[in-house]
Amino acid sequence: GAGVSQTPSNKVTEKGKYVELRCDPISGHTALYWYRQSLGQGPEFLIYFQGTGAADDSGLPNDRFFAVRPEGSVSTLKIQRTERGDSAVYLCASSADRGLEETQYFGPGTRLLVL
């Protein structure tokens, strides 16, 4: 079956612009996660959805970052007034959330470059 997909694969934008990053999770997965990975670092948690609601958004760095998952499937990460420091790979993962079967499946990521 299809894995987690993310679009676009690459995004170049200018400082101050607005960007949207999309994540299509594995069909039927109720849990969806966003992570951010800077060069040479491990992924860093941003936000986690259980169904349509954000169960944990403690990793969002500031109010310029926002994410939605209106129908409990596709999610969009939105970044307002982008800054050069937002440049990173944004990773999405989904899981079935069946307790012991809590394996997260990651997409290939969106590489964001803010000039």
Add this chain to the structure above:
Amino acid sequence: DAKTTQPNSMESNEEEPVHLPCNHSTISGTDYIHWYRQLPSQGPEYVIHGLTSNVNNRMASLAIAEDRKSSTLILHRATLRDAAVYYCILLDRVQGAQKLVFGQGTRLTINP
């Protein structure tokens, strides 16, 4: 979040076994030990997980110390495709679905 400690890098030769260590001295009784790896330019992928007993799957084996304060991921016969960053992560099963807390991981280099 419970912490794990891993060497920054390791190197091995193709077709030889690789033992990747992880220390987690503050592990709690409900923490599972998970390993993920990240190949170049890809998202992380699940490798294996365990609680107390040693575990085997098609990708690797996980050896867990009796006191659970350390574990070792074993790749029995490394290939060039195993070159990746390997992350050891603790997850508290009592909490159900939860974020992964990645450290720096171990960058594994495989020599042909």
